[in-house]
Amino acid sequence: MEQKENKFWETKSLKEMTKAEWESLCDHCGLCCLYRVQDGKTGKVELLAVACQYLDISTCHCVIYEDRFKIVPDCIMLSPHRIRFIKKLPCTCAYRSLVEGRELEWWHPLVSGDPNSVHEAGISVQGKVVTGEHTSLDQLDYFTIVK
Ligand code: SF4
Numbered sequence: 001m002e003q004k005e006n007k008f009w010e011t012k013s014l015k016e017m018t019k020a021e022w023e024s025l026c027d028h029c030g031l032c033c034l035y036r037v038q039d040g041k042t043g044k045v046e047l048l049a050v051a052c053q054y055l056d057i058s059t060c061h062c063v064i065y066e067d068r069f070k071i072v073p074d075c076i077m078l079s080p081h082r083i084r085f086i087k088k089l090p091c092t093c094a095y096r097s098l099v100e101g102r103e104l105e106w107w108h109p110l111v112s113g114d115p116n117s118v119h120e121a122g123i124s125v126q127g128k129v130v131t132g133e134h135t136s137l138d139q140l141d142y143f144t145i146v147k
Pocket residue numbers: 025026027028029030031032033089090092093094095
């Protein structure tokens with residue numbers, strides 16, 4: 001597919017982006033919607049193969065997106081000045097990549113022009129997780145895509 005000519009993510013800062021541009025940076029990997037545990041001794045955080053119950057695990061889209069902060073109080077609120085301080089974002093996240101001065105990867109939908117490329121590249125949680133409503137704590141497996 002053809003790349004978009006308007007590569008706004010290369011020319012604008014996060015603060016300068018329109019709402020639509022900002023939203024399009026999310027590649028819908030679903031990684032920030034997973035439950036996580038932290039080792040009390042080492043502090044190491046591990047992602048679990050269990051997603052928030054409102055993540056559609058076939059598309060990796062939030063099914064309550066407009067109301068997410070009302071319904072899920074600990075859902076991450078992203079903003080340009082908060083990105084650096086949000087520990088939950090994986091290194092593959094486009095917001096984090098840009099803040100850290102990295103380019104978007106080839107599989108990012110804005111680069112590839114294909115919304116499925118994030119799934120086909122194995123970056124997203126598609127096919128790898130269950131949702132919180134379908135499991136119990138003693139069934140959890142560790143999900144180790146992100147170190
Ligand atoms: S980790 Fe970043 S790119 Fe992935 S779903 Fe969350 S906000 Fe979007």
